[in-house]
Amino acid sequence: MTQFEIIMRTDTPELPAEIGNFTEVKAAITEALQQYDTDTIVTAESVKDAEKTRAHLRKVKDQIETYRKDAKAAYLEKFNRLEAQCKELSGLIEKPIAAIDGKIKDYENAETEKKWRELEVFFAGIGAPAWLSLADVVNPKWKNKTAALDKLRQEISSAVCQAEDDYTELQNLYGASPLWTAISERFMRCKDKSQTLVYAAQLERQQAEEQKRAEEIQRQREAAEKAICAEDVPQAVTVPNEPQNATQRTTSADTPMISGTFRVTGTKEQIKALAAFLKQNGIRFEVVK
DSSP, X not given: OOOOOOOOOOOOOOOOSSOTTHHHHHHHHHHHHTTOOTTOOOOTTTHHHHHHHHHHHHHHHHHHHHHHHHHHHHHHHHHHHHHHHHHHHHHHHHHHHHHHHHHHHHHHHHHHXXXXXXXXXXXXXXXXXXXXXXXXXXXXXXXXXXXXXHHHHHHHHHHHXXXXXXXXXXXXXXXXXXXXXXXXXXXXXXXXXXXXXHHHHHHHHHHHHHHHHHHHHHHHHHHHHHHHXXXXXXXXXOOTTOOOOTTSOOOOTXXXXXXXXXXXXXXXXXXXXXXXXXXXXXXXXXOOO
């Protein structure tokens, strides 16, 4: 493509860059202001003179500000015309810039897709485990022009080997554990050995706590069963004036009586059935609340 250069001429504004007699004007103002005593107290007699003085000084100040604003407007008027012309010229050039930029991006995208397809072919040929994808092991900067294909292939191979080694290490540690399924699934999701080891430690602590709770429940159950089956209980409990049905069994006078204390646990229906059984067999009992 042909390159070209442009040369632009700018008319220099014929406006003053500074106040030519600035020193003289400043000296005159300074000398004139000496007659005004700013420490003088304004009274009823002097307030009118003070107002006139204030109005005069404001008028002088307004003259200076008007001069400044007029000079600025004159400069800006010429600059605004120059700025508009520059923007118009830039706009002419922007259109081909955008068109060429789009073509360059299309080319770069095509090259990126081609590079990714080549990496996919390589990845498929190295026999990576099913739980690994190319996105898991490729360098995040693979799109950069400086990331050569040969180097990327080496990095992918190394990453796959490392992931397989990490999986094997975890399997050696937990393969015989009932927790292995959960641990292996976690690793296959995150692909991070350190994170998986933390997760495995948490699972082991939970399992130990659950086992401890189960053993305590079993111990309590066995203790309750022993208490129910015991024949000698130190405290006797009797039920006074409990009516008996005709169907209840009577106890002969020569049969020795023993007492026992029991605490039973069951549903409401089970407790009622137990009470009925005791009554039918002539066993006196007391409900302890």
